[in-house]
Amino acid sequence: MAYTIEAEGLTKSFGATRVLEGLDLGIEAGEVFALLGPNGAGKTTTVRILSTLLMPDRGSARVAGHDVVGERHAVRAAISLTAQEAAVDGVLTGAENLRMMARLRRVEDGRQRTHELLERFDLADAADRRVATYSGGMRRRLDLAMSLVSRPQVIFLDEPSTGLDPRSRLAIWEAVQALADDGATILLTTQYLEEADRLADRIAVVSDGRISALGTAHELKSRVGEETVELFFADLDALATAEARLGGGGRGDGLSLRVPAAGATDLRRVLEALDGVAIERLELHKPTLDDVFLTLT
């Protein structure tokens, strides 16, 4: 099937620095897709190429069916970009920023839409204040609201929650979730594994200008390892008994034993086998995207 966002062999250098080295992407309509990677991996460059702000040195990309180099105008009509730096006009008020976007995007009834977005992003009280007086979280919310004035088909979010406090981050996440529910195709970049895990249908790990791993959060985690439970005992006797009953397992630091336990059924089997053995406490270990990140990049 045709992808909504597709890229083939994108390369880009800035001077002697090679930022992208043949990056391929295929993102389906309605998908939330995360580019996950450390600083300098090429995430922002990829987004800037796909949103027509940069031209690739080699390779090609199509967004919403249009070439990002040859048919920029058509691409721009279909997308919106929320860049790392909040793209708001500090001298204007929040409401003026939104009305300006509504006019530039030829949105019918821009005032109504402005009102709607101010309410939705919890900015109604600050609507007539200059944006220069907004907090970081408010600027970011306004930034996202400005991207949504025209209900774009494809939304690029470059590190949407970088530098935000937990509450603002949650508000941004809920907004992204709502956009996804409305059927928009979303490409977001992030350094936060939790963010990718929570928002994205699929995740591509970017390192050194290429996609080094691709899959759902679950798939990526299972590539790194299985879930385990670590049991802590009061004394060596209990530890030895447990080891005998479970038929082995890895000893951890001190009086602990680590055995595979994927899901509740496995865990119950382990605990039933240890009936009568004094367990002081236990810890579940799930491979995190952090493990994925560190293993794959």
Add this chain to the structure above:
Amino acid sequence: MTDSLTFIGRSLRHSVRSIDALLTAILLPVAIMLMFVYVFGGAIESDGRYVDYVVPGIIVLCAGFGSASTAVAVALDMTTGVIDRFRTLPISSAAVLTGHVAASVARNVVSTLLVIGVALLAGFHPQADPLDWLAVAALLLALITAISWLAACFGLIAKSVEAANAITFVAAFAPYLSSAFVPPDTMPAGLSWIAEHQPVTPIADTLRALLLGLPVGDEAIVAIAWCVAGIVIGRLGAAYLFARR
């Protein structure tokens, strides 16, 4: 066109809301005017009353200096993230520059009117008829527009807001090496050659002739040619530079 209007509205709001910049843009020309008439005026003699000779020159200086501040406004705007947002819109995003230039024209029309008003209070006696005044207005409008567009180019080339500010010094000093304040034939040979061939001289001479009701010569054509060239080169250059950035 709709987009240009949107951006003109934006830039006008920017102008009105940066009170300090607005006061500088409007009051500095008046201060320069008063300084020339009352501080230097007593010491400098020309074949008529110096105030009548110098006011047209000061009007050119003020219009040029004020318009050059467009470079700073553009450079400042280019450092903000909102420009990237404009660039990803399906519009001619260079319209944002039209907004800057239009706001600059508006600011400088106000300050030029103020300068002329103060000049009248300071004893300037123009002899222009209504048609002459119309020609004065047209020439000044062309000059302000030309310098605003050229300054916009400079604002796009400049790597920083401070660098962009440098162009305002060029605009502030160019009139000194022209017929704006003293006749070029009183200058040393090299300087008078420069003064006679740079754009400020024909523009200041034309303005002076119009305001004092003197016959306007070929210098008017040269003055118009400089302004039109400035507008065309500035407009095209700005669009090119904006697309390349």
